Amino acid sequence: MLRTKATVIWGFGFPAFWYLLTSVLFLPSAESIGGTAVLADVKGATAVSLGLFGVLTVTLVAFAGGLTRDLERKRYRKLRSLPIAPSADFAGRFLAGLVVAAGAYCLVLLVGVADGADYAVRSLASIPVVVVTFALFSLVGVSVAVLVTWLVEDSEIVVGITNAILLLTFFLTGYNGMSPGMLPERTRVVVNLVPNSLAARLQTWHLTETPASAAAGTSGGVTPPALPITPEYVALLAFWAIALGGGASVVMDRAVYSGEGGE
Amino acid sequence: MAAIETRGLGKDFGDVGVLEALDLEVHEEEITLLMGPNGSGKTILLTCIAGGLQPETGKVEVFGRSPTEAGSQLSFMLQDGMLVDQLTGRENVAFFRDLHPRATERWREVLEALAFDTDDLDREVSEYSGGMKRKLELAITLAADVPLYLLDEPTAALDVTVVDALHAILADLNAGGRTILLSSHRPVDAGLADRIAFVRNGGIVSEGRPETLLEGVPRVLHVEGVRDGMREYVRDERLFEAGVERRGFLRDGVGEETVRNVVDDPTASVRVTDPSVTDLFNYYVRIAPGD
Numbered sequence: 001m002l003r004t005k006a007t008v009i010w011g012f013g014f015p016a017f018w019y020l021l022t023s024v025l026f027l028p029s030a031e032s033i034g035g036t037a038v039l040a041d042v043k044g045a046t047a048v049s050l051g052l053f054g055v056l057t058v059t060l061v062a063f064a065g066g067l068t069r070d071l072e073r074k075r076y077r078k079l080r081s082l083p084i085a086p087s088a089d090f091a092g093r094f095l096a097g098l099v100v101a102a103g104a105y106c107l108v109l110l111v112g113v114a115d116g117a118d119y120a121v122r123s124l125a126s127i128p129v130v131v132v133t134f135a136l137f138s139l140v141g142v143s144v145a146v147l148v149t150w151l152v153e154d155s156e157i158v159v160g161i162t163n164a165i166l167l168l169t170f171f172l173t174g175y176n177g178m179s180p181g182m183l184p185e186r187t188r189v190v191v192n193l194v195p196n197s198l199a200a201r202l203q204t205w206h207l208t209e210t211p212a213s214a215a216a217g218t219s220g221g222v223t224p225p226a227l228p229i230t231p232e233y234v235a236l237l238a239f240w241a242i243a244l245g246g247g248a249s250v251v252m253d254r255a256v257y258s259g260e261g262g263e
Numbered sequence: 264m265a266a267i268e269t270r271g272l273g274k275d276f277g278d279v280g281v282l283e284a285l286d287l288e289v290h291e292e293e294i295t296l297l298m299g300p301n302g303s304g305k306t307i308l309l310t311c312i313a314g315g316l317q318p319e320t321g322k323v324e325v326f327g328r329s330p331t332e333a334g335s336q337l338s339f340m341l342q343d344g345m346l347v348d349q350l351t352g353r354e355n356v357a358f359f360r361d362l363h364p365r366a367t368e369r370w371r372e373v374l375e376a377l378a379f380d381t382d383d384l385d386r387e388v389s390e391y392s393g394g395m396k397r398k399l400e401l402a403i404t405l406a407a408d409v410p411l412y413l414l415d416e417p418t419a420a421l422d423v424t425v426v427d428a429l430h431a432i433l434a435d436l437n438a439g440g441r442t443i444l445l446s447s448h449r450p451v452d453a454g455l456a457d458r459i460a461f462v463r464n465g466g467i468v469s470e471g472r473p474e475t476l477l478e479g480v481p482r483v484l485h486v487e488g489v490r491d492g493m494r495e496y497v498r499d500e501r502l503f504e505a506g507v508e509r510r511g512f513l514r515d516g517v518g519e520e521t522v523r524n525v526v527d528d529p530t531a532s533v534r535v536t537d538p539s540v541t542d543l544f545n546y547y548v549r550i551a552p553g554d
Contacts, residue, residue, distance in 0.1 A: 263276060
């Protein structure tokens with residue numbers, strides 16, 4: 001993945017650049033939102049949001065592009081001849097995507113540090129929650145990538161569709177759930193339900209000191225609705241990952257392997 | 264026991280039929296060569312045997328089992344369909360080594376024997392020539408210690424010296440009890456084979472030992488400087504361009520004297536020879552046997 005220039009540019013460079021652009025042009029001044037500490041939290045939340053945008057770029061767009069290329073170049077004629085299970089193929093691709101996505105995520109968080117963002121692990125329990133929710137969100141990304149690849153197969157269209165999914169989910173959830181005020185009040189709760197904003201808001205709670213239910217405007221506009229801080233929300237993200245991951249695993253088996261995907 | 268047996272094998276891609284009712288038996292510990300023109304279905308046949316494609320009709324057995332069940336018993340080289348261009352040669356080796364349970368470090372000696380400069384292992388495969396890619400594909404495939412190798416056009420893009428080196432490697436493996444099924448449209452590969460199967464129009468049209476097949480090829484008419492009047496003496500009325508001359512296969516009952524007497528131009532050249540390996544290829548893949 002890292003040898004593909006598009007992955008490096010769009011998965012690593014673009015989210016970091018976008019973070020800096022947002023910080024310079026769109027974030028309010030420290031004085032207007034209650035001080036430097038509050039601004040540091042807002043920057044931290046912004047970095048989490050755009051970091052997860054980079055994660056989805058890698059796990060969805062780059063992953064789908066790689067899989068489609070393998071199918072189009074008939075590489076699966078060789079891969080199907082090897083004594084490996086389709087689930088192992090999917091798991092291997094997922095783990096590779098996970099490592100690259102972790103790099104993309106950490107880069108934006110580090111750029112945030114350099115810009116004055118503040119992170120604070122809320123408790124010891126936050127560490128496994130952050131790791132697990134990151135992995136679950138990555139699994140959602142690669143699973144959607146497999147499903148889109150199966151439905152479309154043409155590499156140019158796959159890139160277009162996955163990019164559209166990436167941007168639509170980001171904007172329609174108020175920048176990955178960081179600005180729910182962009183949504184009509186009656187639908188704002190969606191930011192705690194759909195995977196991208198749910199993951200971003202879970203991570204924001206566990207990685208920054210953003211209040212869970214502060215009044216709108218005092219914490220960078222992350223609430224309302226309240227941040228998803230209870231275990232049920234981790235379970236909801238797990239549900240998304242297991243459902244989509246299960247579907248993707250079946251597709252790898254029935255479409256790519258038994259169904260001769262790419263032919 | 265047959266290493267490979269296909270019965271009534273059929274494969275199509277929608278409206279395009281590639282293989283039709285194909286029967287083939289590959290004997291254990293033999294080198295079998297699939298010969299046929301481009302697009303005759305050799306690659307698809309090899310891929311079906313390897314388990315990379317599922318036939319629509321018929322069956323494929325590898326050591327008495329399905330290709331999927333026999334996956335760890337075989338190693339398949341797919342021309343231009345294996346390597347990841349964005350990875351270096353060394354990374355490609357590592358990638359495939361991790362995917363085959365019987366992979367060994369033999370790739371090093373194969374690359375050395377094929378005159379591959381190992382410094383190039385650290386370059387991306389996208390920078391490789393066709394010949395370098397073929398050598399790497401071969402090294403990866405032959406590094407697996409398995410009883411059956413399936414090689415798709417292994418000598419394509421290789422120069423003559425390297426082809427000789429590859430033949431020596433394959434002969435060594437075969438002497439060690441390995442079965443090898445390879446495809447080619449280069450007559451030079453015929454010398455390596457214990458048996459040759461000719462693929463045409465999605466089926467096997469002739470199969471046997473090279474010397475037996477050669478005995479079945481009619482004598483060859485070579486003509487130079489003669490434009491007309493010779494086609495009626497050769498099979499299928501076909502003369503093949505071969506450099507400055509044209510060649511055809513004499514019909515039954517037509518002798519050298521007959522064709523010499525037809526030519527009245529003293530500058531023209533007409534001769535008849537025994538068939539070569541090139542003629543063997545032309546005969547079985549372009550002239551219907553028995554015609």
